[in-house]
Amino acid sequence: MCGTEACLIKCSPVPCVTPETRENGTLIKWDTLINLDHGDPVMYESYWRKMGNRCDITFSGYQSLSYFANAKNLCWFLEPKLEEEIKRLHNVVGNAIVDDHYIVVGTGSSQLIQAALYALSPTDEPEPISVVSAAPFYSSYPEVTDFVRSGLYKWAGDARNFEKDGPYIEFITSPNNPDGVTREPVVNGIQGILIHDLAYYWPQYTAITSPAKYDVMLFTVSKCTGHAGSRIGWALVRDKEVARKMTKFMEISTIGVSKEAQLRAAKILGLISDSCLDPTLENFFEYSQSHMTKRWQRLREVVKSSDLFTLQKYPLQYCHFTRDFYESHPAFAWLMCKGSEDDLEKLLKGYKIQTRSGRKFGSDPKCVRISMLSRDEDFNIFLQRLMSIQGVTNGN
Amino acid sequence: MCGTEACLIKCSPVPCVTPETRENGTLIKWDTLINLDHGDPVMYESYWRKMGNRCDITFSGYQSLSYFANAKNLCWFLEPKLEEEIKRLHNVVGNAIVDDHYIVVGTGSSQLIQAALYALSPTDEPEPISVVSAAPFYSSYPEVTDFVRSGLYKWAGDARNFEKDGPYIEFITSPNNPDGVTREPVVNGIQGILIHDLAYYWPQYTAITSPAKYDVMLFTVSKCTGHAGSRIGWALVRDKEVARKMTKFMEISTIGVSKEAQLRAAKILGLISDSCLDPTLENFFEYSQSHMTKRWQRLREVVKSSDLFTLQKYPLQYCHFTRDFYESHPAFAWLMCKGSEDDLEKLLKGYKIQTRSGRKFGSDPKCVRISMLSRDEDFNIFLQRLMSIQGVTNGN
Numbered sequence: 001m002c003g004t005e006a007c008l009i010k011c012s013p014v015p016c017v018t019p020e021t022r023e024n025g026t027l028i029k030w031d032t033l034i035n036l037d038h039g040d041p042v043m044y045e046s047y048w049r050k051m052g053n054r055c056d057i058t059f060s061g062y063q064s065l066s067y068f069a070n071a072k073n074l075c076w077f078l079e080p081k082l083e084e085e086i087k088r089l090h091n092v093v094g095n096a097i098v099d100d101h102y103i104v105v106g107t108g109s110s111q112l113i114q115a116a117l118y119a120l121s122p123t124d125e126p127e128p129i130s131v132v133s134a135a136p137f138y139s140s141y142p143e144v145t146d147f148v149r150s151g152l153y154k155w156a157g158d159a160r161n162f163e164k165d166g167p168y169i170e171f172i173t174s175p176n177n178p179d180g181v182t183r184e185p186v187v188n189g190i191q192g193i194l195i196h197d198l199a200y201y202w203p204q205y206t207a208i209t210s211p212a213k214y215d216v217m218l219f220t221v222s223k224c225t226g227h228a229g230s231r232i233g234w235a236l237v238r239d240k241e242v243a244r245k246m247t248k249f250m251e252i253s254t255i256g257v258s259k260e261a262q263l264r265a266a267k268i269l270g271l272i273s274d275s276c277l278d279p280t281l282e283n284f285f286e287y288s289q290s291h292m293t294k295r296w297q298r299l300r301e302v303v304k305s306s307d308l309f310t311l312q313k314y315p316l317q318y319c320h321f322t323r324d325f326y327e328s329h330p331a332f333a334w335l336m337c338k339g340s341e342d343d344l345e346k347l348l349k350g351y352k353i354q355t356r357s358g359r360k361f362g363s364d365p366k367c368v369r370i371s372m373l374s375r376d377e378d379f380n381i382f383l384q385r386l387m388s389i390q391g392v393t394n395g396n
Numbered sequence: 397m398c399g400t401e402a403c404l405i406k407c408s409p410v411p412c413v414t415p416e417t418r419e420n421g422t423l424i425k426w427d428t429l430i431n432l433d434h435g436d437p438v439m440y441e442s443y444w445r446k447m448g449n450r451c452d453i454t455f456s457g458y459q460s461l462s463y464f465a466n467a468k469n470l471c472w473f474l475e476p477k478l479e480e481e482i483k484r485l486h487n488v489v490g491n492a493i494v495d496d497h498y499i500v501v502g503t504g505s506s507q508l509i510q511a512a513l514y515a516l517s518p519t520d521e522p523e524p525i526s527v528v529s530a531a532p533f534y535s536s537y538p539e540v541t542d543f544v545r546s547g548l549y550k551w552a553g554d555a556r557n558f559e560k561d562g563p564y565i566e567f568i569t570s571p572n573n574p575d576g577v578t579r580e581p582v583v584n585g586i587q588g589i590l591i592h593d594l595a596y597y598w599p600q601y602t603a604i605t606s607p608a609k610y611d612v613m614l615f616t617v618s619k620c621t622g623h624a625g626s627r628i629g630w631a632l633v634r635d636k637e638v639a640r641k642m643t644k645f646m647e648i649s650t651i652g653v654s655k656e657a658q659l660r661a662a663k664i665l666g667l668i669s670d671s672c673l674d675p676t677l678e679n680f681f682e683y684s685q686s687h688m689t690k691r692w693q694r695l696r697e698v699v700k701s702s703d704l705f706t707l708q709k710y711p712l713q714y715c716h717f718t719r720d721f722y723e724s725h726p727a728f729a730w731l732m733c734k735g736s737e738d739d740l741e742k743l744l745k746g747y748k749i750q751t752r753s754g755r756k757f758g759s760d761p762k763c764v765r766i767s768m769l770s771r772d773e774d775f776n777i778f779l780q781r782l783m784s785i786q787g788v789t790n791g792n
Contacts, residue, residue, distance in 0.1 A: 040462050048458035055457030059660055061667070062444035064625035066436050067618075107503050107627075107650040114649065118544060140648070147648045148514060151545030222463075229460035229655035231503075252536070252543050253510065253649070254503040259625035260656035264455055271457070 034378050034385065035354045036371040039177075039331055043373040044226025047287050054281075057267045064259035074240070075247045077256030078105045085269040086219075086234055090211075092273045093285075093321050095201050097213040101236040102243035105257045106250060109199055109220040109233030113144050113171075114253070116216050116235065119245035120169055120193045121152040129193075130156035130164060133171035134186040135362035136178050136334070138197070139369075141171055142362075158362050159186040167191040175200040178361050178369035179312050180330025182206065199223045200331055204288035207319035207326040215239065221265050223331060225272060225284075226373070232257070232265040285321070292329035295372055295379060299333060302387050309386075310336045333370040344368045351385045430778050431750045432767040435573075435727055439769040440622025443683050450677075453663045460655035470636070471643045473652030474501045481665040482615075482630055486607075488669045489681075489717050491597050493609040497632040498639035501653045502646060505595055505616040505629030509540050509567075510649070512612050512631065515641035516565055516589045517548040525589075526552035526560060529567035530582040531758035532574050532730070534593070535765075537567055538758075554758050555582040563587040571596040574757050574765035575708050576726025578602065595619045595629075596727055600684035603715035603722040611635065617661050619727060621668060621680075622769070628653070628661040681717065688725035691768055691775060695729060698783050704735045705782075729766040740764045747781045 048055065069079045083103050090096045106112035121129045131145045135158040145155040156162060159170055170192055174183040177200065185194055196214040200206065202224050217236040222228035237243040250256060275281040303309045314328035335355070337344040343365050345357035358367030374382070444451065465475045479499050486492045502508035517525045527541045531554040541551040552558060555566050566588055570579040573596065581590055592610040596602065598620050613632040618624035633639040646652060671677040699705045710724035731751070733740040739761050741753035754763030770778070 038463060040464065042462050045458050045461050048456075048461070051457050053456060056454050058452055058454040059656075060444075060449060061447050061451030061664060062441050065438050065441050065444070065622045067434060067624045068436065069625075107654070108652075110648070111650050114544075143648055147645075148510075148544060149547030151547060226461045228463045229465075229652075231650055231652060231654045249543075252506070252539055254507050254627055256504075256625075256627060258503070258627045258654040258657035260455075260660050261654035264656050268457060 031352060033349075033352050033354050034374075034382050036374055036378070036382060037354045037356045039223070039371045039373055041222060041226035041228050041331075041373040042375050043291065043379075044288065045375070046291075047282075047284060048226070050282065051271065055264075055267050055271050057264050059260055059263075064263070067256055069256075069259065069262070074102055074243055075104045075250075077247075077250065078103060079259060079262040079266060082232075082234075082262045082266040082269075085266045085273065089224075089269045089273050090236075092276050093203065093208060094211050095203075095208045095321070096198065096217055096219070096236055097211050098236055101217075101238055102240060104235045104237055104243055104246045104250070105262060106233045106235065107254055107257050108222065108228075108231040109197070109218045109235075110140065110144060111250065111253065112218050112233050112235045112246070113141070113195070113197070115246040115249035116195045116218070116242075117145065117150075117153045117169065118249040119242045120195070120216070122167060123152070125167075128152055128154035130154060130162065130168040131171070132156050132159040132162045132168060132187065133173065134159040134183070136176070136358060136367070137171065137362050138173055138177045139356060139360040162187050165189075167193065169193045169195060171195050171197055173197040173199070175206045175328060175330055178332050178356070178358075178363075179334035180205070180314060180328050180332065181312065182209075182328075203285040203319060203321045203326075204292050205330055206314075206328040207317035208321040209317055210320065216242065221268070225265075225268050227265065227268055230258075230261040230265055232261050289322070289326070289329070292372065296329045296333075298383060299372075299386075302383055303335070305387075306389075308337060308339050308341070308389065310338050312336075329372075331371070331373055333372055335368050335370055336364075337366040342366065347389070348386075351389055353382055353385050427748060429745075429748050429750050430770075430774050430781065432770055432774070432778060433750045433752045435619070435767045435769055437618060437622035437624050437727075437769040438771050439687065439775075440684065441771070442687075443678075443680060444622070446678065447667065451660075451663050451667050453660050455656055455659075460659070463652055465652075465655065465658070470498055470639055471500045471646075473646065474499060475655060475658040475662060478628075478630075478658045478662040478665075481662045481669065485620075485665045485669050486632075488672050489599065489604060490607050491599075491604045491717070492594065492613055492615070492632055493607050494632055497613075497634055498636060500631045500633055500639055500642045500646070501658060502629045502631065503650055503653050504618065504624075504627040505593070505614045505631075506536065506540060507646065507649065508614050508629050508631045508642070509537070509591070509593070511642040511645035512591045512614070512638075513541065513546075513549045513565065514645045515638045516591070516612070518563060519548070521563075524548055524550040526550060526558065526564040527567070528552050528555040528558045528564060528583065529569065530555040530579070532572070532754060532763070533567065533758050534569055534573045535752060535756040558583050561585075563589065565589045565591060567591050567593055569593040569595070571602045571724060571726055574728050574752070574754075575730035576601070576710060576724050576728065577708065578605075578724075599681040599715060599717045599722075600688050601726050602710075602724040603713035604717040605713055606716065612638065617664070621661075621664050623661065623664055626654075626657040626661055628657050685718070685722070685725070688768065692725045692729075694779060695768075695782075698779050699731070701783075702785075704733060704737070704785065706732045706734050708732075725768075727767070727769055729768055731764050731766055732760075733762040738762060743785070744782075747785055749778055749781050 090098045142155040215238045220233040272284045275284045312334040319326040355368035359365045486494045538551040611634045616629035668680045671680045708730045715722040751764035754760045
């Protein structure tokens, strides 16, 4: 493997001709794309490997045949054990009020986004309700809202440009995806219906400044623990009728949510709570905070030495969970191009780094979103390649 | 427990004042509703209990974190092991051609129904495409088609009454839910797009007369093995672009399908195939055929002795899987009222038997659908109560 510094000097626009070595000893060729487009949270694998068999869960052939988990619950397919561990974790972390809220489980938070739109849209209006979010907004909102061309709700773009009278739904993603910024509602109209997407409101990403207590709050296991393959999300819903309609959405669209995924998620959330309370276990959030902090420090160093790039900045805030000040270390880096390059995604793709263009977030193509949750080996190669771009630029 | 015969003579309109005993020794009170509305396949638990730990599957904390199962596959979230076991089972049973079809996995077949509608609907038409199915049709089709008021597709009712020109989508459910009848397309228009829902095309329910080879075929673990709680279904899709669009639907609506559920389903389908090939294992389909046959015999006896009810009849057909003649024993009984009673669901509800009215299937409220897949104890109580209605009627 070429040393990073030496490599930079020798580099052509395709950064490393010499193959780079992955951590597991296999070679990665110079033309292998490093995919940081999706927020695939495989970074967390290292923590779960360290936990050994503490989270093992075994299913027998005769378990969980029924559609029902608890026929008496409003959300009849929600496993009681998952409900219990969701409540426990929010109480341990202090990031959301759960006591006066109903829990609705979903096949990831994507399904809950649709369930919330379904439950909150008026049914007696001739026109679909407008759905907005402030740019840069999560790139899936427009597609999720419009893909089957619903007559109930319709994507209406950037919340900052929304000036129509009447009811509307606003997504508030806080910390925001893609740029990690803490957010408040933007439109502030009298007939606004708010959905708070709190997928990233966990201590590894941001300071927990107070417990969230909104009408509809969405969370997902994917970004909390890294188990994206399980497809488990949950909504905390204050109003009973809204919770009932969201449950109805799940019933019609998928007749509930996989029991295996729910029970495994319960086990995993349980271990995270335990790790915060039992000093003999490595605290999950301390581990992941430390991991994210190191990655961000390294990325900032690379970007700092660059004429081409700049990164979003975050304030230091007091975190009630860690009882210390913490600067956000978001799951995505929001990288901006200072130079004349108009299409940053394209530029990085030329260096075999796949990112997601700002255009997809209703923003500037001079920005890209970059996943910070890849495996260490991919993150290292990403930094090498990013440095090589600067090397080339500096050399020009 | 009151003996069944004795009970009949003594019965008031509420059949048993004396509590009935469940198989596990607990008492079931006379006012406990027996819920046979849903097709909850808990009957199969007994087989899986007999299989002991042969289907056990353990997940460690570090497994399946990624969204991806196989990034190179068209259906990138489909677990290779599940794909393999789906293909193997269809080849063992001979109920569907898989070799020239793509497999798309879904969160139950409900999600695949929507994915198929999304993939098959024209995108350049001003009006949504009409979706039809011949009554009595699966009660969820109208709701699944219309619940978010899609501009792509719209429920247009009973296929037998459909006379509009132009493109349309027809669901062909065979064997049919609710009435168990083998079906062909009904509209037969030149611009018809067909979705074959084959959830019940398994040897316990009907004779396997030939391998199905349609453009879009839907299957579900729920009705094949009984694992409804897992929410795993699959589509066999001939056309690559249709498969790609169905995969896109899954990506937008739930970003894939739970890995735990898929891997467990693979294990379970694998054991079913093994049980058909290995004589030391109890053959799953023989076991479930035998179970269904006995239930149907007992139900037919009760109905036969009644002046009030009649049941759908089925032909004897040669089954290429069992190499024997087999009469269908559907997952649902389609019970019809011969008497003057107009609302059979209401009548049975008065006897604490919850069924689903024919009205919900676009049919006659003198019919109801009754799940035949309950636990033995519930099925026994159902028969007792059904007999008691006759007792009362005969006594009148």
